Amino acid sequence: MSGWSRKDLTGLDGLSAAEILFLLDSAKAFKGVGERSLKKVPALRGKTLVNFFVEPSTRTRTSFEVAAMRLSADVVNISATASSLQKGETLKDTALNLQALRADMIVLRHSSPGSSHFLARRLDASIINAGDGAHEHPTQGLLDIFTIREKLGRIEGVEVAIVGDILFSRVARSNIFGLRKLGAKVTLVGPPTLVPKSLEQLGVRVTHSIDEVLASADVLNLLRIQHERQRQEFFPGLGEYVSLFGLTKSRAARLKPTCLVMHPGPVNRGVEIDSEVADGPQSVILEQVTNGIAVRMAVLYACAGGSSIPA
Amino acid sequence: MSGWSRKDLTGLDGLSAAEILFLLDSAKAFKGVGERSLKKVPALRGKTLVNFFVEPSTRTRTSFEVAAMRLSADVVNISATASSLQKGETLKDTALNLQALRADMIVLRHSSPGSSHFLARRLDASIINAGDGAHEHPTQGLLDIFTIREKLGRIEGVEVAIVGDILFSRVARSNIFGLRKLGAKVTLVGPPTLVPKSLEQLGVRVTHSIDEVLASADVLNLLRIQHERQRQEFFPGLGEYVSLFGLTKSRAARLKPTCLVMHPGPVNRGVEIDSEVADGPQSVILEQVTNGIAVRMAVLYACAGGSSIPA
Amino acid sequence: MSGWSRKDLTGLDGLSAAEILFLLDSAKAFKGVGERSLKKVPALRGKTLVNFFVEPSTRTRTSFEVAAMRLSADVVNISATASSLQKGETLKDTALNLQALRADMIVLRHSSPGSSHFLARRLDASIINAGDGAHEHPTQGLLDIFTIREKLGRIEGVEVAIVGDILFSRVARSNIFGLRKLGAKVTLVGPPTLVPKSLEQLGVRVTHSIDEVLASADVLNLLRIQHERQRQEFFPGLGEYVSLFGLTKSRAARLKPTCLVMHPGPVNRGVEIDSEVADGPQSVILEQVTNGIAVRMAVLYACAGGSSIPA
Numbered sequence: 001m002s003g004w005s006r007k008d009l010t011g012l013d014g015l016s017a018a019e020i021l022f023l024l025d026s027a028k029a030f031k032g033v034g035e036r037s038l039k040k041v042p043a044l045r046g047k048t049l050v051n052f053f054v055e056p057s058t059r060t061r062t063s064f065e066v067a068a069m070r071l072s073a074d075v076v077n078i079s080a081t082a083s084s085l086q087k088g089e090t091l092k093d094t095a096l097n098l099q100a101l102r103a104d105m106i107v108l109r110h111s112s113p114g115s116s117h118f119l120a121r122r123l124d125a126s127i128i129n130a131g132d133g134a135h136e137h138p139t140q141g142l143l144d145i146f147t148i149r150e151k152l153g154r155i156e157g158v159e160v161a162i163v164g165d166i167l168f169s170r171v172a173r174s175n176i177f178g179l180r181k182l183g184a185k186v187t188l189v190g191p192p193t194l195v196p197k198s199l200e201q202l203g204v205r206v207t208h209s210i211d212e213v214l215a216s217a218d219v220l221n222l223l224r225i226q227h228e229r230q231r232q233e234f235f236p237g238l239g240e241y242v243s244l245f246g247l248t249k250s251r252a253a254r255l256k257p258t259c260l261v262m263h264p265g266p267v268n269r270g271v272e273i274d275s276e277v278a279d280g281p282q283s284v285i286l287e288q289v290t291n292g293i294a295v296r297m298a299v300l301y302a303c304a305g306g307s308s309i310p311a
Numbered sequence: 312m313s314g315w316s317r318k319d320l321t322g323l324d325g326l327s328a329a330e331i332l333f334l335l336d337s338a339k340a341f342k343g344v345g346e347r348s349l350k351k352v353p354a355l356r357g358k359t360l361v362n363f364f365v366e367p368s369t370r371t372r373t374s375f376e377v378a379a380m381r382l383s384a385d386v387v388n389i390s391a392t393a394s395s396l397q398k399g400e401t402l403k404d405t406a407l408n409l410q411a412l413r414a415d416m417i418v419l420r421h422s423s424p425g426s427s428h429f430l431a432r433r434l435d436a437s438i439i440n441a442g443d444g445a446h447e448h449p450t451q452g453l454l455d456i457f458t459i460r461e462k463l464g465r466i467e468g469v470e471v472a473i474v475g476d477i478l479f480s481r482v483a484r485s486n487i488f489g490l491r492k493l494g495a496k497v498t499l500v501g502p503p504t505l506v507p508k509s510l511e512q513l514g515v516r517v518t519h520s521i522d523e524v525l526a527s528a529d530v531l532n533l534l535r536i537q538h539e540r541q542r543q544e545f546f547p548g549l550g551e552y553v554s555l556f557g558l559t560k561s562r563a564a565r566l567k568p569t570c571l572v573m574h575p576g577p578v579n580r581g582v583e584i585d586s587e588v589a590d591g592p593q594s595v596i597l598e599q600v601t602n603g604i605a606v607r608m609a610v611l612y613a614c615a616g617g618s619s620i621p622a
Numbered sequence: 623m624s625g626w627s628r629k630d631l632t633g634l635d636g637l638s639a640a641e642i643l644f645l646l647d648s649a650k651a652f653k654g655v656g657e658r659s660l661k662k663v664p665a666l667r668g669k670t671l672v673n674f675f676v677e678p679s680t681r682t683r684t685s686f687e688v689a690a691m692r693l694s695a696d697v698v699n700i701s702a703t704a705s706s707l708q709k710g711e712t713l714k715d716t717a718l719n720l721q722a723l724r725a726d727m728i729v730l731r732h733s734s735p736g737s738s739h740f741l742a743r744r745l746d747a748s749i750i751n752a753g754d755g756a757h758e759h760p761t762q763g764l765l766d767i768f769t770i771r772e773k774l775g776r777i778e779g780v781e782v783a784i785v786g787d788i789l790f791s792r793v794a795r796s797n798i799f800g801l802r803k804l805g806a807k808v809t810l811v812g813p814p815t816l817v818p819k820s821l822e823q824l825g826v827r828v829t830h831s832i833d834e835v836l837a838s839a840d841v842l843n844l845l846r847i848q849h850e851r852q853r854q855e856f857f858p859g860l861g862e863y864v865s866l867f868g869l870t871k872s873r874a875a876r877l878k879p880t881c882l883v884m885h886p887g888p889v890n891r892g893v894e895i896d897s898e899v900a901d902g903p904q905s906v907i908l909e910q911v912t913n914g915i916a917v918r919m920a921v922l923y924a925c926a927g928g929s930s931i932p933a
Contacts, residue, residue, distance in 0.1 A: 062720075076377060098373075102377070265715075357661045404888060409684075411911035412688050412911060412914075
């Protein structure tokens with residue numbers, strides 16, 4: 001069965017439910033590889049992957065690097081400060097050069113929304129979006145959805161509350177696109193400056209009260225608060241944020257026992273979430289990290305042309 | 312047939328025509344590897360290559376890294392800012408330490424002319440010069456010559472014009488040494504401050520007018536302008552440089568249709584070359600990048616003792 | 623024969639003589655691998671090692687990287703400045719994330735004494751201490767001891783003088799613990815501010831005169847002087863240090879011809895040691911570097927569960 005014929009993964013917005021499910025099913029198969037003693041399959045042997053990070057992100061870079069190594073690909077890391085971008089070269093020229101090196105796949109992290117789309121249209125190499133500004137972070141969205149599906153057995157009808165800095169969050173956007181496509185009910189929670197009512201046009205519900213969703217949510221996905229936002233008008237004081245939107249112990253006690261507590265990391269303990277709750281039985285935060293490898297293996301494998309799910 | 316018995320590649324100056332041709336022929340054989348789906352041969356399996364870059368250069372480092380991976384070597388990257396050179400260690404001590412780690416090959420980028428020669432004489436490891444100050448950049452010279460030979464079928468008698476900042480250019484020097492050895496006719500073009508008449512003692516012609524070479528050149532190799540030179544007396548304003556030496560659209564129209572347009576990158580679009588011309592049919596700029604991998608594979612293979620051309 | 627059942631190597635302090643000897647014997651077997659043309663064994667194929675360096679150290683990182691590659695492990699490098707520690711994440715959270723990536727082994731360099739112990743107790747992954755503040759640097763201790771044993775044929779009864787900045791030296795501490803356990807006689811040499819009498823409680827002798835140990839020492843291990851200490855009260859002027867504690871040519875002439883001269887590097891030529899003496903016949907400084915690979919291969923192999931010495 002063939003479920004994927006795309007060269008790139010630039011976002012979840014344009015994917016069909018069948019394509020998302022294909023990646024999730026592939027990831028399930030690949031997850032087993034990470035549990036083995038010899039965590040390597042020869043699927044991408046002789047392929048070259050370039051991790052091209054124009055914005056730093058050790059976690060995402062490392063996750064893609066490990067995923068590629070498990071598929072036996074060769075990995076070259078290029079970070080922005082070291083790259084020739086400093087010499088005034090355009091993104092397009094840099095990318096054409098990477099392709100001229102016969103890179104088969106380019107994993108791109110970049111501050112400009114649409115940057116991976118821009119490259120995908122111009123290059124023969126596969127482009128995997130590892131975060132483009134406030135636009136999308138599709139592999140993060142996929143790993144969140146994978147984790148929900150693995151734990152709850154379905155996505156259809158699941159009530160997912162995403163809490164925090166939604167307006168500027170590529171993580172939120174990729175989650176919304178993917179979850180909606182698979183039939184989840186998504187509610188966005190946060191102050192009006194960060195979660196304006198206008199976001200409802202994405203097919204989600206908006207509320208400014210976390211307490212309203214605690215009893216009914218099947219999943220609570222707490223986004224990381226960017227401290228630098230505090231200086232701006234968007235953001236109340238940190239103490240005020242905790243009291244209004246933090247998952248404190250008392251709020252956690254009101255969750256359904258089956259409700260999953262998620263966070264894309266790194267966690268600000270005591271801000272978005274109480275430290276004990278982050279380590280508690282409902283938290284799947286570290287499983288998200290583990291699932292990130294499997295999801296990224298699936299994406300790399302699919303974009304490299306592996307159209308059937310590996311046995 | 313054995314065509315190479317050197318441990319190191321420090322420059323093209325001391326090589327015989329036969330040695331250069333051996334590397335070019337080997338590169339041709341290796342180029343095929345980069346076109347395959349499985350781009351890997353076991354030639355250097357179990358060998359350790361250290362990319363030791365005391366000056367940053369993402370492109371050259373990446374090209375050597377990919378070349379080494381395709382030969383199945385293990386690659387360790389060391390950059391200057393991270394290295395123990397910061398602690399006041401001498402280049403020689405650092406290199407002896409790399410050798411003590413049983414590095415088989417050290418690729419060295421360093422700001423001091425002669426640095427790779429210095430190490431080559433003192434170490435058992437193979438030293439590959441990846442640029443030493445304003446002295447030589449032999450693999451860049453080889454990849455330029457490889458590209459000319461591939462496209463035009465010969466080097467003997469070919470008219471090559473090298474345009475720009477020649478005085479400080481290791482790329483120009485390596486090109487001149489290699490091209491001359493193989494019988495090309497080389498003309499250097501640029502302002503008198505950057506291309507003094509005294510360079511004619513290298514066996515080349517010097518002119519201060521690009522318009523003089525346009526009609527006859529088989530190859531135009533446009534070197535990158537270093538913006539930092541502008542502050543010095545060497546360099547007219549950028550606008551003046553473009554009007555006097557830039558390959559504008561109107562100048563490009565006067566080239567022979569078969570004339571190759573080359574640039575070692577990264578290109579300053581609109582300075583050394585018009586943006587459309589850089590992307591036009593006569594430009595082989597990206598092919599130079601691709602050929603860089605093949606040439607570096609050939610150099611690594613030869614210096615590691617692979618004296619016959621791989622089948 | 624099984625000689626090792628630990629998951630981690632956090633220090634030499636807690637090891638038995640049998641465990642240390644097991645690692646030394648394994649290192650001897652692995653040393654042969656580095657002398658071969660194909661320097662690779664499949665022992666850790668499919669295992670993932672993370673080099674997690676929160677303090678920079680190119681030498682130690684490179685040594686672990688080469689050791690891991692020779693064992694066919696996959697290596698991911700994470701340095702502090704690039705890591706998410708910058709975003710305020712705790713060491714524990716970062717490490718839990720590395721483990722969630724299914725890293726089998728984490729090599730940790732960190733400025734806090736006890737940091738690797740802290741992680742070893744909390745993680746399933748193997749933790750290898752690559753230097754934790756002024757506490758221990760066990761693989762450096764092991765490679766020093768390995769080198770002594772290889773050259774002199776024994777450790778029991780060997781007279782080892784360690785000279786310099788002992789008070790703040792993790793290298794000295796790991797040497798002391800390991801050497802004492804195997805029956806060496808250790809003397810510490812340096813100014814009272816850096817080598818207080820109280821160190822004798824570690825089972826060693828303390829002297830403030832290097833001249834006192836020259837005639838009897840079987841090994842002189844000269845520690846690196848940290849220039850930044852000069853600003854503090856601990857340290858006389860550099861000239862004064864050389865005259866009181868430096869291994870000058872005249873002092874070297876009074877050593878036994880069989881006495882080994884060691885230094886963990888990088889050497890301050892003309893400070894801890896005269897430049898000619900550092901390159902002289904009694905110096906084993908570069909052999910220490912080579913042995914570092916073998917010792918680290920042994921440690922990685924043992925902690926990964928390879929409990930019998932490889933054939």
